[in-house]
Amino acid sequence: MHELSIAQSIVDIVGQYVPPAEQERVRKITVRIGAMAGVVPDSLEFCFTAVIHHTPLAEAVMEIEHVPFTVSCHSCNSTSETEPGLALCPLCGSVDTKVKSGTELQVVSIDVDEALTGAP
Numbered sequence: 001m002h003e004l005s006i007a008q009s010i011v012d013i014v015g016q017y018v019p020p021a022e023q024e025r026v027r028k029i030t031v032r033i034g035a036m037a038g039v040v041p042d043s044l045e046f047c048f049t050a051v052i053h054h055t056p057l058a059e060a061v062m063e064i065e066h067v068p069f070t071v072s073c074h075s076c077n078s079t080s081e082t083e084p085g086l087a088l089c090p091l092c093g094s095v096d097t098k099v100k101s102g103t104e105l106q107v108v109s110i111d112v113d114e115a116l117t118g119a120p
């Protein structure tokens with residue numbers, strides 16, 4: 001399953017930033033997913049929950065930021081949201097467009113509970 005390997009790589013990314021001893025204090029992982037990223041958010045959430053089960057990250061929740069598919073048009077100089085995968089400007093019908101957003105798949109933030117650090 002595609003989403004399972006993505007969930008695993010999200011956990012790996014968290015592991016790169018948060019030392020194992022602090023992972024149980026991770027509260028929220030925010031992931032940005034574009035409409036064209038080829039990921040089913042519900043499925044990813046399900047897999048993420050399965051992957052973190054019985055790990056120090058078990059208490060963490062995943063928050064998904066959805067990014068619409070947008071194209072910028074060179075003909076009429078506009079940026080518009082359009083149907084995923086359709087690189088046609090919805091305003092003037094030009095194909096002289098560039099994908100502006102919608103292909104994102106990235107971890108944008110990791111919230112760690114600092115309350116238990118015992119720092120001064």
Ligand SMILES: [Zn+2]
Nearest residue numbers: 073076089092
């Ligand atoms: Zn246009």
